[in-house]
Amino acid sequence: MAPVHEEGNGRWRVSRFSVVGPAHLVDGRPNQDALAVRPHHQTRASANVSIAVADGHGHPAHCRSATGARLAAAALTDGLIARSVQLRGQARAEIEDELRHGLIDELTRVWREAIADDLRAHPPTSHDYVTLAEQLSEEELTRATLVPAYQYGTTALGAAVADEWVLLCGIGDGDVIVVDADLTASCPLAEDESSATNLTASLCQPEPAQSWRAAVVPRTLNGRRPVVILAATDGLTSGMGREALCREAEQLAQVLVSENHVAFERALWDVLGDAQRVLGDDATIVALYEERAIERLRKAPCEQDSLPTQPRLPAPRARRRRAS
Numbered sequence: 559m560a561p562v563h564e565e566g567n568g569r570w571r572v573s574r575f576s577v578v579g580p581a582h583l584v585d586g587r588p589n590q591d592a593l594a595v596r597p598h599h600q601t602r603a604s605a606n607v608s609i610a611v612a613d614g615h616g617h618p619a620h621c622r623s624a625t626g627a628r629l630a631a632a633a634l635t636d637g638l639i640a641r642s643v644q645l646r647g648q649a650r651a652e653i654e655d656e657l658r659h660g661l662i663d664e665l666t667r668v669w670r671e672a673i674a675d676d677l678r679a680h681p682p683t684s685h686d687y688v689t690l691a692e693q694l695s696e697e698e699l700t701r702a703t704l705v706p707a708y709q710y711g712t713t714a715l716g717a718a719v720a721d722e723w724v725l726l727c728g729i730g731d732g733d734v735i736v737v738d739a740d741l742t743a744s745c746p747l748a749e750d751e752s753s754a755t756n757l758t759a760s761l762c763q764p765e766p767a768q769s770w771r772a773a774v775v776p777r778t779l780n781g782r783r784p785v786v787i788l789a790a791t792d793g794l795t796s797g798m799g800r801e802a803l804c805r806e807a808e809q810l811a812q813v814l815v816s817e818n819h820v821a822f823e824r825a826l827w828d829v830l831g832d833a834q835r836v837l838g839d840d841a842t843i844v845a846l847y848e849e850r851a852i853e854r855l856r857k858a859p860c861e862q863d864s865l866p867t868q869p870r871l872p873a874p875r876a877r878r879r880r881a882s
Contacts, residue, residue: 575844577834590613591611592624595607595610609635613793614710621686623709630761633672641657662729673706677706712762714761715732715734717789730758730761737811738783742782742808748771760881786847788810791843794829826845830842830843
C-alpha cells in the first residue's frame with residue numbers, strides 16, 4: 559500500500575502505511591497485514607478515534623488469514639471506538655475490566671460471525687482442500703477443516719483515544735507504543751509471552767481471552783500526556799527489542815516536533831521500508847498524534863539529549879507463522 563495521509567478530526571491526525579514483504583512476493587502470497595481507523599465525532603471540542611493493525615499468519619494452515627486480518631482490524635476498531643464513548647466518566651478499574659473481558663469476548667464473537675459470512679459468500683472448493691492436503695500434516699489438515707476459523711488466523715492490536723484515557727489492547731505479536739509530551743516512549747501492554755520463533759497467540763485459538771492483553775493510560779499523568787501512539791505489526795517490531803523500539807518511536811516523535819508531519823511520514827515510511835527489506839515480512843504501522851499538543855511542543859521546544867542512532871535490524875529470516 560502506498561503511504562496514505564488523512565486529515566485529522568480536529569485534535570488527532572492519522573498516518574498509516576503497509577507494505578508487502580519480499581518473501582510474500584517470492585511465494586506469490588498477498589499482503590496478509592491489515593489496518594483500520596475509526597473516528598467518532600462527539601462534539602466540536604472533543605473527538606474520539608481508534609486504530610488497529612492485524613497480522614494474518616503466513617502458515618499454509620491459515621490460508622485465509624489476509625481476510626481474517628482485515629475482519630479483525632475492522633471489528634477491533636469498532637469495539638474500541640464504542641467503548642471510548644460508552645465508558646466515559648467511569649473509573650479506571652471499570653474501564654480496565656471491560657477491556658480485559660468484555661471487549662475480547664465481543665471481538666471474538668463478531669470476528670467469528672464475520673468469518674461465517676465470508677465462508678457463505680466464498681465457500682471452499684475441492685481444489686482448496688486438495689491444496690491444503692498437499693501442504694499440511696494430517697493433524698493440521700483436520701484442524702483447518704473442522705475449525706474454519708483456524709484458516710483465518712490473525713493477531714490484532716489496537717488503541718483508542720477517549721476524553722480521559724488511552725485504551726490499548728491486543729492479542730499476538732506486534733506492539734503499541736505510546737510517546738509522552740516529554741518525548742519518552744513506552745510499551746504499556748504486557749509482552750506476548752506465547753510468541754516464539756514461528757508461533758504467536760491468535761484470535762483463532764480456542765480461548766483467545768487467555769492471551770488477551772489490555773492497558774489503560776491516563777491522558778494526563780503528573781503533567782505528562784500521550785501525544786503520539788504507534789501500532790505496528792510483527793513485520794516491524796520483530797527486528798527490535800522493546801527498548802530499541804521505544805528509542806525508534808522517540809526519534810520519530812522528535813522528527814514530528816522539530817520538522818512537520820510530511821517529514822514525519824517520510825521517516826515512518828523509511829523505517830517501514832528498512833524493516834521490509836531486512837526481515838522480508840509484511841510490515842504495517844498506524845501513527846496517531848495530537849496536533850495541538852505537537853504545535854505546543856514546537857512553540858516551546860525543550861532541550862533534548864542527542865538521540866541514539868537507529869537500531870540495527872537482524873539478518874533476514876524466513877517466517878511463516880502459525881497460531882500457538
